[in-house]
Amino acid sequence: MPFIDWDSVPSREIMPGFHGQMIHTDRMTLSRWRIEAGAALPQHAHPHEQITTVLDGTFEMTVAGETRTFGPGMAVVIPGNTPHAGRAITECRVLDVFQPARDDYR
């Protein structure tokens, strides 16, 4: 800290096809994902607020029953405890931020 080289952050396959790098701060977790085409995130919820941004590629998300397919032109805001699911239409690079920090990803 404060300058963190992404190349120094280990990548872990958190779920099949979801390769994530995590930066945990006092109050947030920033995660950078490489997601394989077709990889799917089953519906789940967590108390953390989440904002998702696609850096490149096309991703599909369902949040609170609404489904959208999107790329870098959109941000997705997922309030705490809100059911959401996702699927990579193409290989994607995605940036997520969670508040508070995702202690379960440490």
Next chain:
Amino acid sequence: MPFIDWDSVPSREIMPGFHGQMIHTDRMTLSRWRIEAGAALPQHAHPHEQITTVLDGTFEMTVAGETRTFGPGMAVVIPGNTPHAGRAITECRVLDVFQPARDDYR
């Protein structure tokens, strides 16, 4: 919400050369910036924690006395109340997240 098209978010020139779009959630503010080459952010501090990511271009930041020039390969974590300054070496696109939300940017 939850799906926000960046094209629907107005851009404001918050400081000379810093064109920002803001998405405020319950707990965070996500801001997307287009910064003109040479535009400079004087040293300042705020109680919000901040994470800065360069999407493209080259930016220089000084955080707590340490100066680095960087592009998309780095994330910068600025704890609350930590003095920081910045300067766009080239035109940049930058994504910042603040916690809590930046009510002063509403």
